[in-house]
Amino acid sequence: MRHTRPIGRSRERHFDGLRGIAALIVVFEHISALLPVGNWTVGRGLTGSFTTSLANIPFRSGAFAVYVFFVISGVVIAQAAINKPWPLSLVSRYLRLTIPMLAASLMAWLLLRNFPYAMPTIRQFKDNHWTSEDYQTGPASFLDAISEPIFRVYRSAAPTLNPVLWTMRMEMFGSLAILSFYRFVPARMRLAGAILIALALAMSGHWRYLAFPLGAAIFEINARNPIGWRPAFGLWAIFLGLGLDVVGGMPQMHGSDLSMSRFFGVPVDLTSLIYTAGAALTVVGVMANTDSKRILEMRIPQFLGRISYCLYLTHMPLLFTAFAALYLELGHPPTPLWLVGWTLFFAVVALAVAWWFTLWIDEPITRLVKVRKRRDAIEIAPTL
Secondary structure, eight states, X not given: OOOOOOTTOSSOHHHHHHHHHHHHHHHHHHHGGGSSOSOOOOOXXXXXXXXXXXXXXXGSOHHHHHHHHHHHHHHHXXXXXXXXXXXXHHHHHHHHHHHHHHHHHHHHHHHHHHSTTHHHHHHTTSOSHHHHHSSOSOOOOHHHHHHHHHTGGGGTOOOSSOGGGGGHHHHHHHHHHHHHHHHHSOGGGHHHHHHHHHHHXXXXXXXXXXXXXXXXXXXXXXXXXXXXXXXXXXXXXXXHHHHHHHHHTSGGGTTOXXXXXXXXSSOOOHHHHHHHHHHHHHHHHHHHOHHHHHHHTSHHHHHHHHHHHHHHHHHHHHHTTHHHHHHHHTOSSOOHHHHHHHHHHHHHHHHHHHHHHIIIIIHHHHHHTOBOOTTTOSXXXXXX
């Protein structure tokens, strides 16, 4: 029996905590679809728009949190890719991401069979992006539950059983690209290569993938000259990164892509650019600030980090089926007191479900498909 190191106890534990906070932010945004929050308006003009975005930031930062995931993946996968066997590491990454997705999709299929029309009913009196877009067509087929996580989401098909899977195409191909990059590009050329790839992605209009080479570039810069001794810089970088999150949420950002594209002569996704820059600054700031690391390595962020992937995968099917049906039972809409109780109950159940998925699906799969470095041997780590 070979000893394996516990999941989530790596040297970069602050990244685990940051992932956990980012996953919680995504949950906040989705749960706001059924709560009277996240739509406050403060003042007019640019100042009012910025203040409005700032006031709503706890419930409107889900997209920014996703880009934080992407940048962290760029850093961590770049670190893990060194000396990993290729293409075995590609297969390992596919299984690591896909098998928990498959389990979550099967859960979503079962929930949707039992609570198929909760969201269309809620839409009649609380119409917003989520209540009008997600789970509107009733039960899905079992074949959809299998095919969607295994290959359809990687072919740009819009997910129906589990809407959060829209990010997994970027996560998968961004991860595989970094693993391949570190296999074929010499060490002395990797920083320049990552920067050139980021520029090529921007010029070709693939802005959502920009976070991955930026994350790899951050890793390379830190490997050459560690940034962990610059705490003041780190704090300012975090504040600036969060400020870009606020800017990205301003109404003026919507529809600005066309004018920017005309100016630069290439397709511009301004929101993705702002969120990517903000996420990169936030990650760099955490790396540079010891106080931020200490906070993120505390027990609660570490627990959230450990379950973050499963919390991300399971919370939306649970929220928009069973808990949407419970929401309807409590009123149209429920009273404020019922909403508080409903929210707390959802939080407990969502964390418990994510914890169960982590213990019985995610961590066993991670141990099973863990690829050893080439200098040790090309092998799959045993489960026990």
